[in-house]
Amino acid sequence: AQKITQTQPGMFVQEKEAVTLDCTYDTSDPSYGLFWYKQPSSGEMIFLIYQGSYDQQNATEGRYSLNFQKARKSANLVISASQLGDSAMYFCAMRGLNTGFQKLVFGTGTRLLVSP
Amino acid sequence: DSGVTQTPKHLITATGQRVTLRCSPRSGDLSVYWYQQSLDQGLQFLIQYYNGEERAKGNILERFSAQQFPDLHSELNLSSLELGDSALYFCASSVAGAPTNEKLFFGSGTQLSVL
Numbered sequence: 001a002q003k004i005t006q007t008q009p010g011m012f013v014q015e016k017e018a019v020t021l022d023c024t025y026d027t028s029d030p031s032y033g034l035f036w037y038k039q040p041s042s043g044e045m046i047f048l049i050y051q052g053s054y055d056q057q058n059a060t061e062g063r064y065s066l067n068f069q070k071a072r073k074s075a076n077l078v079i080s081a082s083q084l085g086d087s088a089m090y091f092c093a094m095r096g097l098n099t100g101f102q103k104l105v106f107g108t109g110t111r112l113l114v115s116p
Numbered sequence: 117d118s119g120v121t122q123t124p125k126h127l128i129t130a131t132g133q134r135v136t137l138r139c140s141p142r143s144g145d146l147s148v149y150w151y152q153q154s155l156d157q158g159l160q161f162l163i164q165y166y167n168g169e170e171r172a173k174g175n176i177l178e179r180f181s182a183q184q185f186p187d188l189h190s191e192l193n194l195s196s197l198e199l200g201d202s203a204l205y206f207c208a209s210s211v212a213g214a215p216t217n218e219k220l221f222f223g224s225g226t227q228l229s230v231l
Contacts, residue, residue: 033217043204044118045222052217091159103149103172104220106159 002027004092004107011112013082020067021077021090021110029053029096034075035104036066039089048090051075082114119143122207122223130231134195137226141188141209147171148190149210149220150182154203165190166212194228202230 003026013019025034036048051059051066059066067076075094079086089111093104119142129135141148150162152175161174165184176182179197184190194201204227208220 035219037222042224043227044224045206045208046118047219047221050217050219103161103164103174105161108158 002029002032002094002096002105004094004105006092006107006110008110009108011110013079013112013114015084015114015116016081018078018080019082019112021079021092021112023075023077023092023107025073025075025092025094027073027094027096031097033095034066034068035093035095036064036075036077037091037093037106038086039091039109040085041088045091049077079112084114084116087112087114118221118223120207120209120221120223122205122226124226125224126227126229128229128231129197131197131199133197133230134193135197135228137192137194137205137207137228139190139192139207139209139223141190141207142221145209145211145221146188147210147212148184148188149208150176150190150192151206151208151222152203153206153225154200157203159206162192197230199230202228204228 005024032053034051038046049061049064065078089109091109092107121140146167149164152160162176164172182192204225206225208222
């Protein structure tokens with residue numbers, strides 16, 4: 001079975017600083033994808049970044065980058081130059097090729113608060 | 117805006133009642149997923165449809181059912197509602213629903229409150 005673990009229930013960061021949100025995963029799939037979603041207080045789930053298990057380079061999308069360490073089964077999200085609008089819940093998720101690839105399995109989330 | 121439309125945004129009902137949640141996927145997306153988000157269970161996958169057919173089932177209760185219509189919109193029916201069914205219900209869509217790198221686009225959710 002697939003499992004995503006986010007051990008930080010909450011994180012605080014000052015505006016313009018960088019912050020790392022931790023995510024570890026467990027899967028027996030040889031091929032899988034890792035995702036990060038942002039959920040602001042308004043409730044919608046916003047896709048941020050994707051990393052494939054066979055991708056050689058870490059994914060980047062603007063201020064978001066994914067620190068992918070396959071041997072350690074970790075996929076941490078790095079947000080550079082934090083903004084007030086980054087305050088939200090952040091969810092790590094994965095999807096495996098063989099075991100339930102149709103669905104995303106989510107972690108419990110990390111609440112990020114960005115202060116001025 | 118993700119392009120996925122969910123209605124209604126909020127729903128307040130009583131125990132024992134039945135409700136229907138509606139979802140219109142993004143234009144061109146054939147796959148629809150339903151998720152339930154509650155404080156104690158987090159985000160739980162309920163069910164997936166692909167081009168009108170059920171493709172995968174998750175932690176969906178027997179009191180819940182869903183379908184995807186020929187125009188690809190989907191409905192989630194919740195019956196004999198209990199207090200514990202109060203949650204935010206998300207619909208998501210994707211083009212095919214198969215490749216590992218395919219991202220899901222989520223709607224804004226329907227907040228269900230069972231009183």
